Amino acid sequence: MxxxxxxxxxxxxxxxxxxxxxxxxxxxxxxxxxxxxxxxxxxxxxxxxxxxxxxxxxxxxxxxxxxxxxxxxxxxxxxxxxxxxxxxxxxxxxxxxxxxxxxxxxxxxxxxxxxxxxxxxxxxxxxxxxxxxxxxxxxxxxxxxxxxxxxxxxxxxxxxxxxxxxxxxxxxxxxxxxxxxxxxxxxxxxxxxxxxxxxHCQTRATPAAPAAFVPRTVKRAKAYIDEHACEPITLANIAQAAGVPVRTLLDSFQRHSHASPMQMVREARLERARDLLLRARDTERVADIALGCGFANLGRFANAYREKFGETPSATLRAVRQRAS
Missing domain, CATH: 2.60.120.10 (Jelly Rolls)
Known part of the structure; x- marks a missing residue:
């Protein structure tokens, strides 16, 4: 039962x-x-x-x-x-x-x-x-x-x-x-x-502002994401770090960023995972690195990684170890 x-x-x-x-x-x-x-x-x-x-x-x-x-x-x-x-x-x-x-x-x-x-x-x-x-x-x-x-x-x-x-x-x-x-x-x-x-999911389509202008709210949010991406952060955590309500944060990102805050968290986690794979020790596994970077589902992690970097996480790790041998 x-x-x-x-x-x-x-x-x-x-x-x-x-x-x-x-x-x-x-x-x-x-x-x-x-x-x-x-x-x-x-x-x-x-x-x-x-x-x-x-x-x-x-x-x-x-x-x-x-x-x-x-x-x-x-x-x-x-x-x-x-x-x-x-x-x-x-x-x-x-x-x-x-x-x-x-x-x-x-x-x-x-x-x-x-x-x-x-x-x-x-x-x-x-x-x-x-x-x-x-x-x-x-x-x-x-x-x-x-x-x-x-x-x-x-x-x-x-x-x-x-x-x-x-x-x-x-x-x-x-x-x-x-x-x-x-x-x-x-x-x-x-x-x-x-x-x-x-x-599947979607956000509201809002025309982006010229790339030259990035408001302080978005800069603070991005800095927080870069520092804490692999932690179990939420949209509310990011908004608090930026000093604005969640709705204001989303509106700012829709106007001044190519991605939503949580999409940016995902991207930062993928970048961190790749960096760790490229510097992995012999005893480290793909699963350990993925979980440490905040990915609970290894299949989805592997698909997202391959889509972003053009190869699977295991292929990255295998190439690193071949070069080290």
Missing amino acids: LIEPALLRQYRYFESNDVDDTRQRIAAVLQPHRLMPGVARAGHSAYMNHVRIDSLGFGTIGYAGAMGVDAGEIEDYYLAILSLSGYADVTVAGRRAIVGPTQGVIVGPQMRFGGTFSGDCEQFFVRIDKRAMLAHTGYDHLHIEPLLDLTRPELAPWLAQLRLLASSPETIALAQRDRRVAVEFERLLVTMLLAGQPH
Whole structure:
């Protein structure tokens, strides 16, 4: 089982036998939606267990019987839905999927979501605010492939992290007390999700200003990125170093730079990785250097490296050792 449901019962948000009350309680955590009850199960109540850690929320939902749900367009957050028991027949952005033991879904902002949950379905959900995605990726518009194939090895680290977080009350309590810990968990979950799930992203197209003028904000941000690129920095860290709000930082980069701040972080990490590969000792491995430079997914690192430098990291390392022999 992905997550032991009993571990989340201590975070019980509500129980109810009233459909309107159920809808209102869930709407307060997610968003307004319609509920269309089917056959109820005798002796069962609807419930929700919910944990909130800064911009991240997760928990479980069970209905008192079969339930149709129409959420309309998802607002300013990303919502992943998995099944701990039973199944759901859902539609995400016009695509049908069966949420069950081997498949989940993830819905993003402005995507329509609805479906029918079986009477014995207990769903596990993860809600990540759009601003958290922006803070950890630097992209205004991030589209994640809606269908989650839970059998893919690439998603195993993300699922394991969810299991670890949901099963540790001590870790949850620490993250709720200390925002620094909460941000690190957000970053880890976002990074692992995007490392394992296909996605594409874009920023707003804004005409660049003449290259001769670079505002102080961008210079300060670039200096911070150059110094800290291989650390687990976020967009908020860069904005703080530049002395401006995140939105102002993004606008400045769109007008005065060829790349977004987080794209620049990626470029700086690649440059640092190449420098370390060119100076690598006999005992050093590509994986060690990639992880040390902030790349959690070695496959994506190798692809990005080859695209930038025209050869694989292992080819660079092999050539260095051949010259040294």
